[in-house]
Amino acid sequence: MASAPQANLPLFYKDLTPLNSRDHANWRSKSVDKAPWIAQQHAIPLTTDEFAQAQRHFPIVFSSGDNPVPLALLGLHEGVNVFFKDDGEALEDAYVPAYARRYPFLLAKLDAKNDNMSLCFDPSSDLIGDFKEGRELFKESEPTEHTQEVLQFCQRFEEAGRRTQNFVEELKKADLLMDGEVAIQRGDDSDKPFIYRGFQMINQDKLREVRGDLLRTWNQSGMLPLIFAHLFSLDRMRVIFAKQVEQGKGPAAEAAKSDAKKKN
Template identity: 30%
Template sequence: MAKQLLIYDRATPINADTHKDVSVKMTGAYGFARDVNSVPIVAAEFSAAAADCVIVFAGTAEAVFPAVLLGVENDRNEYVDENGAWIGRYIPAFLRRYPFVFAQNPDGNQLTLCIDEGFEGVNSDGRGERLFDSEGERSSFLQSQLEFATQYQSQYLRTKAFCDRLLALDLLEPAVANFTGDDNQPRRLAGFFRIDRAKLKALSPEVLGEMFASDELELCYVHLQSFANIETLSIKLAENAARGQSLQ
């Protein structure tokens, strides 16, 4: 699995002194995500992401978090074309919030909104949306980005609780995805976890009832159903390989 935070080059805390004259021109392109083959998603995204992505659990046997597979090679995202356009049905919130991100202070008790100063749309020329107005107050644009990041963080905590329950119930197992490569040869992708359907069905009625009431049971089955999208990923791999050959 790829290192997702590589999309951030210089995540810097936002403040009115440093960024008083800074504007952000949102390009609508996703070239910054071209080199990642997976990104995290939160529980609220499962249904939408399952439209054309495979949802897995990335991490270790002690700590996992959901992610969507975007490619089968470490440095290749099959959902971004050569012009940086997204060619899938659903764009993960992790990417939609870019170039903004929350970062914890060293004590871990406070979150600060940061911006990737390496993003091509960050400028001091007045292009796009300003971060602060002439009085040094947050602009409506910055406020909306803060609200989006806050909502994401809230969903992150809910999703972490869901993952903790899966681990406590010992429902996860190492998994592999079998697919056809761009050379039409069988390939395998490993290094992630999936829910063991048999163990899920064997849970007690009381535990299943709790998971049903919290919508966690639905998340489990959406995750399992999403593995049907391995074929979608294989098709994108072949289409992108053909497109690359046609551009040569």
């Protein structure tokens, strides 16, 4: 259900090009009211800086595999997103993860021999180009205030990413992550629940056994609130499930249609 993004290119990105004043002197970026790159995505990476806001809207889980990352679930099945229409129009005023808001920009290493990172963008996106309208990226070969703001946003995202990685490493060190499973009853006369797997979550039994000195350390570092934000957010699974049925998306909706045909 929740797999990590592809290793070769990050989720959403089809290609990457360094932004520079020579090739993009007259380019501009534009704002849009639709985000089609999000519409078919059911899971989006999330940083720990966002847990407090995100847990009000989405279940927060961890991807499967040896290198898990936190994910905001916008749907319970591949290709299902209950917060956006197919054309990318938002269905409600929900929190949008920073990972999605930074698109089409991101910081990337251009040289594997050093750690310097450059501001890059996805050239396949129609959000940036040689437009007549939009916000200028360069003026007299210098980055505009808008470009500086984009760079700062991407830098803050990278910093939050490092904090998130440290958080996950602490969870792994304490052996708190386990394979997740959630059973949701359909709410009709069927006695067979839908079972969701393919993600990781914190093992509450092991959490209760964590010794006091470690708990104090986690409390002082701010790690405990993050753990509880994740655990509390899991109740949103049922909300997402209900939205899928209401919108006619996912296996639950197909099962409901099948049952209705049988009754008729």
